[in-house]
Amino acid sequence: MPARAAALLALCLVATAGGCSTRGADEGKIVLSYTRWGDPSEMDSTREIIRQFMAENPGVVVRVDVVSWEQYWQKMATAAVTGTAQDVWLMSPAYVEQYAGAGRILDLMPFIRADKTFNLDDYFPRPFDDYCFTGKPPALQPARFGDPGARVYAFTRDYNCQLLYYNRDHFDALGLAYPNESWTWDNVVVAAKKLTIDFNGDGVIDQWGFYGLEYGAFARTNGGLRMDVMKLRSTCSDPRIVDAVRFCHDLVYKYKVAPPPDAQIEGEAFTTGKAAMTLGGTWNIRRFNASRFLWDLTSIPTDTKERKRATAGGGMGHCIYAGTAHPGEAWKLVKFLSAEASQRELARSGTSVPVLKKAAFSADFLAPFDRPPKESYPLIFKNLTGEQHHATYTRGYLEYSEFERRMFQGVWADLRTPEEACRLVDEETDRILRREYGDVVGKGRGAGE
């Protein structure tokens, strides 16, 4: 009896184990795993690029895994900690120091040095800086790409900025002048008031003048930065940030031109024409093209006429997991994802501006889309190449950005003043920074050495 049972058991185990064997077609090939965040609309272009890579590298199979942005960083943190992360994955400037500082991703500088074809002038140079550091982990110092001894922890793939989008049909219907680069916050309010309409008089607003609570973009446009990354100090109480938060709050409560925060229709209000203006990144162009309205874009307004507009761009990059078994092939993939073929594909996708200038300025850029009008392209590039900002990210970003979100939720719900929220964010962020960096917080990196 036990013998038969044992045999049965063994049979079951063999049967289950059989299910684990790799697929025959990929036998003998190097298997790379690649993951990124993104919504389904971006998947087509990603799949096409990966298909091209596998066609060029018949010895390599790439398994693609896509996660939504909300879950991505929690998932990657768990994967990195447990040693199960993918070989290549999409990295954001907000998180690079966390991963590089903990030694979870590779320095790509040796690969770049060995690559004779690499020329920084082929790319928008600025986003590379976001991934550059000097010093040894975990004591990293933000650096620029050309700095001596600089390491670079991700290879940039795109370069985006935030802009003001407006529904031209809605403006035309009222005979209003379109927003332009000379606009200030006052112009936004005046136009938005007219554009906020209850068409059928049932007491429910059918069309809002403005949508979104993008205080960060408003603040950055005025030069307000959320963090002093060199001194390691939270600077959320910068008057330019407090003012931007108050402005967003007032759009809802004082001027009543923006809907009360309602997570459910977030992002789609502009597409559906329920909002006449919104702020958003250039990655929204594909989504906004689903709209049946004619729309256009311009630079984000400043608070006053005197204020010099600061423009800021940022780009995502690909990093290589420190635990990869195939760093050479992983680098090939990273390079390919920022090479001409894939960058042209990215240019066509409407989900990002490519970092490769040749692709960004090519006829492929937004080729499948009729909005924004071609005449507005230079404005996008003007914003991307204008005055540049320093990065505002440090370790612990996931934690303090979540706290920030919660605090400002209280402002949007009219429970807390902008000043109070900013002060609380500063206190909590500094607490998190102290835990991450120790005593140097507020004094500057390297102060303790």
Next chain:
Amino acid sequence: MSYRNRGSDYSRAGYLFLLPNITGFAFFVFLPVLASLALSFCDWHIFNSRYPSWNGFGNYSRLMSSRDFWYYLFNTCFLMLGIPIGMMLSLGLALLLNKGYRAVRVLRMIYFLPTVTSGVALLVLWLWIYNAQYGLVNLTLARFGIEGPAWLNGHFRLEFLHDWFGVDPVCFWSKPALMLMGLWTGVGGYNMILYLAGLQGINPELYEAAEVDGAGAWQKFWHVTWPMLSPTTFFIFIMSIIGGFEGGFEAAYVMTQGGPEGSTTTVSYQIFQEIYQNNQAGYASSIAWFLFGIVFLLTLASWHFGGKVVHHE
């Protein structure tokens, strides 16, 4: 020769069959549970440090002095206020569905549907139902001339609290909203099935005897049905309390992200945030074990006192 003694071979085979399951349980449940107990006495930022470092009762004392934690525990308990209401409704529904009508089978299935439907899909559906502007709830209320609140974001203040006690706490609509949603999902679920089973297990002779004695419908319920159902009620109550302490994660994760102002963050959602967002493995473990302690004590207490209120045939 008795069945049991037919040879140790036989029982050995039995254990052998249990072995895969027990091994799985030991390695993937029991061991991690023990590890988390050990971790609750350690400080471990899983991202920045490779190994945990001993912290004694540091996590627990941080927990005790954390206002956030007590607030989240309050939230968890507050959401459990829906349990008795839900149980009453489940019982009522079970009484109705215990009749012999043909339609009853269909109705039972309909009421049970939310239980077998994917949880996240339901939560997304409820997001829309509660939408302040376009949601089903507020549109229905508007028909009757009532302006509905922003269910998931809005807040209100209770005047009488201010007048009577001089306190003026902000109350969030999100809490009753989640409670209502829980009722909708839970009423026709397993609780109703358990009550149905309980009802069908009651000896009809008891009702006949009561009728002979001239008992009315209410008297039959109060003197026969209710006491006979008391073991079921007790079981459902205990399970709901345990579930309540562990609950709230899905709704917080999918619908509210614990907000606004942490008003829908339950203890289980806090545990998730501490480990997956803040990478604090030690602190998260200490919360989990504290929660275990509460549930354990409550269960002990209810077994102790429960015997006095439960009627066994």
